[in-house]
Amino acid sequence: MSVLVFTENWDGKFKKLSYELVSYASAIAGMMNRKLTAFTIGRTGEEELKELGRYGADRILSLVNPALEVMDNRAWAKVIADLAEKEGSKVVVFSNNMTGKALAPRVSVRLKAGIASGVSRLPVSTEPFTVYKRAYSGNAFAGVVIKSEVKILSLAQNSYEIIEKPTGAIPETVEVEVDPSLAVTTITETHKQTGKILLTDAEIVVSGGRGMKSADNWAPLVELASLLNGATACSRPVSDEGWRPHEEHTGQTGKIIAPNLYIAVGISGATQHLAGVSSSKYIVAINNDKNAPIFEAAQYGIVGDAMKVLPKLVDAVKTLKK
């Protein structure tokens, strides 16, 4: 009778997101007076696994089987649902990232468990089980009552604090069974960029819009992002124009991000753009139109020409670093 949390690993490593998830699930386990089991799929080093115990995991499981090397949604979901049944889990927590979105709905059907996706806060009550989730692309929160016996939650990234609560749990490796007829995904090609801070992981994001005027003006924006250890992003028209790569497009039809700091340069602040960035902790707007809607979403603003302001910001950050 546990709370179960799926902690994805990336080539055997966890990320901040994994610890947010464990912290969140641990708080729920506390509310329900249950133990927390954290698990991952695929080989992960002992020391890395132990880390999960620092944030409240009472049990740590590493599920292994060669057939799970490639993520096949159906095969993985079955393994997760089997584990939840074996554990008698009442709540299963996922991240609301790409992997969570791929797996949670399938697990939901297997366990006949209602799902609340994109939650950013703890449940307001566990009996009935009521939790608020993001809706209308960030324009509202919906209170969802999950009526099924088992509940599935997926946590929005960067929405819950990491809380230390060491348990000293010793990780266990579990050889799981996989029905070979389920694992049918074959990968034919992989492209990965390395060495760059991923937009979805970045705590600071500097983003440019049509106000940047052309593909040639991006150097100071990129420099600012790199000085701040951040990632670069853009609005949709910018990626449509080919000024910046498509992976950088944020908004309703692009990536949804929630960094600590989002600096929007020459972006008007259309609702579809804000849908992807409004969960950022702080938004800075730099725009030469004082009436641009982005200023309504921002906590800090500079009304001015991006081409003049950006180099000065770069200098200011350089001075700070000295």
Add this chain to the structure above:
Amino acid sequence: MKIVVCISNVPDTTTRIKFLEGNASIDTSGIQWVINPWDELSLTRALELRDDPASGVKTVTVAHAGPASSEPTIRKALAIGADDAIRVNCEPADAFFTASQLAAAISKEGFDIIICGIESSDFNGSAVGGMISEFLGIPSVSSVSGLSIENGAPVFTREIDGGRESLKVPVPCVAIVQKGIAKEPRIASMRGIMAARTKPVRVYETVDTDCLTEIAGFEKPAPGAACKYIDPDDPARLIELLQNEARVI
């Protein structure tokens, strides 16, 4: 080969969302209903494949679970170019219920590939596509940003952290798509609008399923603090505030 595109009916994203007294439900007056933006893109991609004789895709069917009042959205999809449509006559109350209705109706129709969007822009559930595939017990590929047909079999591009991969799964299968699947949504031509009037929409009654969730009410996000303006000639001040006040750098 037959592709089924699931479309949900959502408020136009430029509509300001308002709630009725007590925040129990949204105020639907004055809302313009549209095809969910993702589903418009998946429909576009499905039609591109159908229009390419080499792909082997013969028909594109749109599927919707919703009341008769959402027929205009279905007709719009037919006007854009879908061959026919199915509608499950119901109030799509929760993802589990909706997905089980769609799965039941679609399996009666037959299909090779079902395409769903990554999320509906209203409730942001990101659930229906994955649930349909599990109800049908078939493979699903998510985060799909590219779909082509090679030698009669689908080839997918899937977005992964920091990159993408090409992959295959056998049909029948479900593709859950996101940005990249098509560039611009196809729009209806005058001829398409005329033709849509007579295209078949088959209506299914619901199968017996539970709703596992319920909406208790809505909350508007707390209004953010007013914007603090910084002199454009003194950006160093911004850096100082970000460091000492917001503490984010």
